[in-house]
Amino acid sequence: MSIRRVVVGFSGGVTSAWCAGWALRNFPREEVILLFCDTKEEDPDTYRFLHEMAKALDMPITERSDGRSVTEVARDEGAMPNDQMAFCSRILKQEPANRFLCELQEQGVTEVIRIMGFSGEEPVRMQRHTALCWQQTSFFCNVSVRFPVAEEGVTKQECWDWCSCTMGVQPPEMYSWSDHANCPGCVRGGKNYWMAVKEHRPAVFEQRKAFEAEMGFTIINGCSLAQLEVEGVKRVVGRKEAISIGPCSCGE
Numbered sequence: 001m002s003i004r005r006v007v008v009g010f011s012g013g014v015t016s017a018w019c020a021g022w023a024l025r026n027f028p029r030e031e032v033i034l035l036f037c038d039t040k041e042e043d044p045d046t047y048r049f050l051h052e053m054a055k056a057l058d059m060p061i062t063e064r065s066d067g068r069s070v071t072e073v074a075r076d077e078g079a080m081p082n083d084q085m086a087f088c089s090r091i092l093k094q095e096p097a098n099r100f101l102c103e104l105q106e107q108g109v110t111e112v113i114r115i116m117g118f119s120g121e122e123p124v125r126m127q128r129h130t131a132l133c134w135q136q137t138s139f140f141c142n143v144s145v146r147f148p149v150a151e152e153g154v155t156k157q158e159c160w161d162w163c164s165c166t167m168g169v170q171p172p173e174m175y176s177w178s179d180h181a182n183c184p185g186c187v188r189g190g191k192n193y194w195m196a197v198k199e200h201r202p203a204v205f206e207q208r209k210a211f212e213a214e215m216g217f218t219i220i221n222g223c224s225l226a227q228l229e230v231e232g233v234k235r236v237v238g239r240k241e242a243i244s245i246g247p248c249s250c251g252e
């Protein structure tokens, strides 16, 4: 007997929330799982969004977390994660998700469709996750991946509008200054991003600055946050994928 599960990466962003809605429109509700892997350093408003969206979708959140924060993982590994080596993402998100696939297999699930909220503008991430699923298929049950945002050609703004207007859930406050709703103080950010962290999440900036001093490593290659604070950025770079957070296009 074949048993299928549709596992949506429910990360706290507007695209992953839209994907949850897409999955519920395209697959039987009882097959859909909203999987959240907590990094313990998400923005407080992102947790609010996750819970309100799950309630609006009338779905439970299935949480599988490592239990440690980004900072704790870095301490345990004795290294500072950064853009070239974001092991926090592997340890706190990918590995708990993989363990969850094992759990499903142990429960008799024979097919898993993973749903990711990547857009068509992220071909490298899409390729990497497709390859990861091929790899997973050799260990677990039959695993495939779908990227509905890219498949349907919806924009991040449309995902935003869907959350806000259709579902009545205000998207995370993180979007007012960042392109994504991942951990504030994400180790993948560059200089401009960190200047924005300093402005919008000063406590996070100070924590990461002190953490660099404690670890003896920098997050940005060749420039500590203390140095950046003094020097600033030479040129303010525009966002790659700007998102309007003005009034909703439905006019609500």
Ligand code: SF4
Binding pocket: 039, 070, 081, 086, 088, 089, 092, 182, 183, 185, 186, 187, 188
């Ligand atoms: S969002 Fe950034 S800091 Fe948080 S787990 Fe992912 S890579 Fe690490």
